[in-house]
Amino acid sequence: MSDTPTTPTSNHSGTWDPGQYLRHAGNRSRPFYDLVARIPPLPGGDTPRVTDLGCGPGNLTASLLDRWPAARITGVDSSAEMLTAAEHLAGPTARSGSLHLTQADIATWTPDAPHDLILSNAALQWVPDHWTLFPAWVAGLRPGGVLALQMPGNFTSPSHTLLFDVANRPHWRRRLAHATGPTDRVLTPEQYLRRLSALGCDVDVWETTYLHVLQGDNPVLDWVRGTALRPVLDALPDPADQQAFLEEYGELLRAAYPPEPFGTVLPFRRVFAVAVRRADT
Template sequence: MKNDWNTDQYLQFEDLRTRPAYELLNRVSIDKPETVVDLGCGPGNSTELLQRKFPSAAILGVDSSPKMLEEAKKRLPDAEFALDDIAMWHPQEKADVIFANASLQWVTGHSDLFPRLMQCLKPGGILAVQMPDNLSEPTHALMREAASEGSWAEVLSEAVKSRETIGSCADYYNWVADQSDVIDIWRTSYEHVLVDAEGIVDWFKSTGLRPFLDPLNDQERTAYLEQYLGKIKQVYKPLQDGRVLLTFPRLFIVVQKKL
């Protein structure tokens, strides 16, 4: 059985993880939406932003992780949450806003997914998506490299396919254009200042490293992380004060459905 998310590990970098959600939400312009969905809401940090911006809306947080939803309910006891596979999710009623912060990269088939999500919106509704676009970064290349070099190579042969390869800006434009009036797409690289190379490993333990760690036993997991950390230290050199910079590209898409 697939291991659930480690909420404590995820929330260790809450401020840095929430910043893209905040910046995505700043580009969502809609007057008094009635129904807002946080698709892949995680521990509720993005849901909380949505509640603040749209206090009169009915907001639903959807996630496939029971632990994440448990944390979200503690954070926002008055909000509504649902356990569901975001890859198959379909609303009972069409939404005014579908907000997906750092979740759709775990869902395959974006050429079908994005048009389907547009169909889940009311006329004039908004789809707002942010996805890590870092599969080509050293952090992820080294995950795959470490996976191919150890005794676990066969076990982890499928792990490299666990995340969808993000399309180009033109791809996403084309996938939603026939249903859209306004399309806003941009790409940003954040430079996160972390304490040291171990901080980079800690960051990804709760996200990008999960497909590589989940299939391993405790001993293998420890050995894999040691090997991965050694590779990270070779690439991410300490700055003058000993800290390191984690370059983190992200893709943003805000689309308004035709009236």
């Protein structure tokens, strides 16, 4: 048994529970809409080719059809559970568009045809060194095509640091080695700006800290159950261990995010990039 604090190296996102993830769908969807609002008109006109990397349960992917009703959209995800949840949204659309789903790893995905839009919302934080994939993605865009990304930038917030702290307590450390994510998988906004500009794109990068107001008992614990907590719970198959971990972590979360008369505030920083491939590249 090693007593060394966990050095998280996990590079896969584990088992997903679409139902738990969608419990906070309202708050989770807002950054997606804020991202899409900044996407300029696409070169493919009415029938753009679009891929959504890490499409999850597909509800937001399908919403792209509201803006581009005849788009040919592919949702890519590695999670069978998420793709099953998205299945009912797949198929041709009434206005000549289509939504197709593919099970694949973002880390090895490359565009198989010229794209008008490659989008990824709240997924690249699970893909180590994802910026090394940008050259292939930008090369797969038509001139004027867009790479649109949104990633959480909250890895130093209490929801994550407390998870790491509890997982590294002596009685958990051995079983939870590698189960908490690293803090450096998402670059700074400036780094995205420089990397995408160097690839011949006109780039719009920004960050926002949303103040989500959550309801219920210890709602931040409920929120992270749908995302950052999953690899930890995957690593603790015994329900009694899961319960013990949740009690320890939940108590710290309750103190870090106290309830107020109107609800519990979860500040959540997110980083956005919209890169348009220039015609001369």
